[in-house]
Amino acid sequence: MRATDLSELAAFDAVARHRSFRKAAEERGVTASAISHAVSNLEERVGLRLLNRTTRSVSLTDAGTMLQAHLTPAFGEIGSALDALNRFRDTPFGKVRINVPNSVAPFILGRVMGALIRDNPNLELEISATDRLVDIVEEGFDAGIRLGESLREGMVAVKIKPRLRFAVVGAPNYFRERDIPQMPHELKDHVCVQNMYPSGVRYPWEFERGGEAVAFHPSGPIALDDQELMVQLALSGVALAYVWENRAQREILDGRLIRCLDEWCPPEDWFYLYYPGRRNISAGLRAVIEALRV
Secondary structure: OOHHHHHHHHHHOOOOOOOOOOHHOOOOOOOOHHHHHHHHHHHHHHHOOOEOOOOOEEEHHHHHHHHHHHHHHHHHHHHHHHHHHHHOOOOOEEEEEEEEOOOOHHHOOOOOOHHHHOOOOOOOEEEEEOOOOOOOOOOOEEEEEEEEHHOOOOOEEEEEEEOOEEEEEHHHHHHHOOOOOOOHHHHHHOOOOEEEEEOOOOOOOEEEEOEEEEEEEOOOEEEEOHHHHHHHHHHHHOOOEEEEEHHHHHHHHHHEEEEEOHHHOOOOOOOEEEEEOOOOOOOOHHHHHHHHHO
């Protein structure tokens, strides 16, 4: 098989997985027109249409579905063969693509990225930080980072540092005319930011003490999916925010924010780095795991 044949097959496989020429191009590190050209060449060479294209969507034909079904294990074997070469290198080699929630990325990866690159000069990290729930297999990531409760079946999960917890915070001027809440049910008398996933779904402020669990659903006038904006709104003195403790720590220490209900905010479930169980992990991913594991 010629190198051009393999490149065209890889381009088709990326489009088939993402159902998008743009996303396939981002994964392959080329332009969308280059991906389109490669797939068109492949279709012309095999004499069959493999993809149905419209201005809004991409779907597989029956022939394309069959081809992808054969390519997936084949590319897996190729990847495993290349990963096996790492045993002959002194340091990990190649690209590792990781998906991590934007709200926790600085606290989990910020402390290890520099050391990983310094100690592994042949390692290339590509980190996508988004709070959108991502299918790491479909979107071509080597691994993802999530709370344990949100992991899919069939994934290998490695517990990682640090363990984080939430904090309820408000500015001193917010409390000039209000009492600091001592119990979660008192939050109903306060203006509270609604926490929102990128999908638009709201999630509650969760508390626990002595075995008693409380889920508070704010009904404040603003819903946010970004922790930076939550902290900024709290600093403005118009509302309380429920954010990761690490994100508000500096503002708490310098007195710009007051922490409430501290004893009701235990550490969250552990975060995990996870990857598909059927995939052989590369030396690069192994280096990332060793830097993060508890």
